[in-house]
Amino acid sequence: MSKKKNVEKTEKIEQKSASEKKEGVKVEKVVLPKLEVAQKKAESVTAETISPEPIKEIPKKKEHTSELKIAYVVVVLIIILGLAFGGFSLFKSSKIDTSKIKDVDQLHALNREGKLAQDQGYIYNEFSFVKHQGLWWTEVQGVDALVKMPLHFGPREVEFIKINGQLEPEFNADQKVYIAVNPNVADKFYTLAITELSVNIAQGIGRLPIGACTSNNDTACDNRTIVSCENTQGKPVVELAIASEPSVEIKGTCIKISGEGYNLVRSMNRALFRWYGIMQ
Numbered sequence: 001m002s003k004k005k006n007v008e009k010t011e012k013i014e015q016k017s018a019s020e021k022k023e024g025v026k027v028e029k030v031v032l033p034k035l036e037v038a039q040k041k042a043e044s045v046t047a048e049t050i051s052p053e054p055i056k057e058i059p060k061k062k063e064h065t066s067e068l069k070i071a072y073v074v075v076v077l078i079i080i081l082g083l084a085f086g087g088f089s090l091f092k093s094s095k096i097d098t099s100k101i102k103d104v105d106q107l108h109a110l111n112r113e114g115k116l117a118q119d120q121g122y123i124y125n126e127f128s129f130v131k132h133q134g135l136w137w138t139e140v141q142g143v144d145a146l147v148k149m150p151l152h153f154g155p156r157e158v159e160f161i162k163i164n165g166q167l168e169p170e171f172n173a174d175q176k177v178y179i180a181v182n183p184n185v186a187d188k189f190y191t192l193a194i195t196e197l198s199v200n201i202a203q204g205i206g207r208l209p210i211g212a213c214t215s216n217n218d219t220a221c222d223n224r225t226i227v228s229c230e231n232t233q234g235k236p237v238v239e240l241a242i243a244s245e246p247s248v249e250i251k252g253t254c255i256k257i258s259g260e261g262y263n264l265v266r267s268m269n270r271a272l273f274r275w276y277g278i279m280q
Helices: 002-029 032-050 060-084 088-093 104-112 188-205 262-276
Strands: 121-124 127-132 135-141 146-151 176-181 208-213 237-242 247-251 254-259
Touching (some): 104 135, 176 188, 188 208, 188 237, 188 262
Parallel strands (some): 176 208, 176 237, 237 254
Antiparallel strands (some): 121 127, 135 146, 247 254
């Protein structure tokens, strides 16, 4: 019996040691620290990949630069070949890009030679109109010299606005021109029209614009002349009014300019073109 027990005990010990060895092997195979290092390496590689610094050293930029140089050479060759094979007339008739031209006189010279596109310049009743910095410039004969005047619209853009009526000679009897405004109107286009009109009357036409009001119900009109097309007091008056339809109405010694938004500015430009003798 004792031998049997000893044998069983020995077998149990061997089984236990065998199982411990197996467990030891399993523990050695699970290398967690190495996995963490691998993860850190992977993270560092990812960080380097998205870092902006290595992008500066990409050699493809040199290839791109060389491609651009080749493209420029090709363009130059095409131009040379075009000129050599009768393409000069084609270049001669092409319109000039005016975006970098800062001199209005130069634009007028190009316009008179027919070298500007229609949206950049044209001749209207022998007057040169050129587009520069968002405004239409023309030259009018002032009192003593030629005056360069900028306007928001050219004559072609205001042809649809008709002028009705005829001025009496008394309109030109006085050097002053009374600009009658409605003190109750607060509108940026209204202000723009008043400003552009006054500048042109002073510099282009050579007369003295005087600020006046159509009514005396505002403190801004204190000590101002109260006139309108309905009440000119025999004075030369230009009245600006807000209206849905753009128009220019002339009666006696008054010019009434009406419109809304940019149409008010168009009506004002239309009246000036008549005043300058550019349009009828």
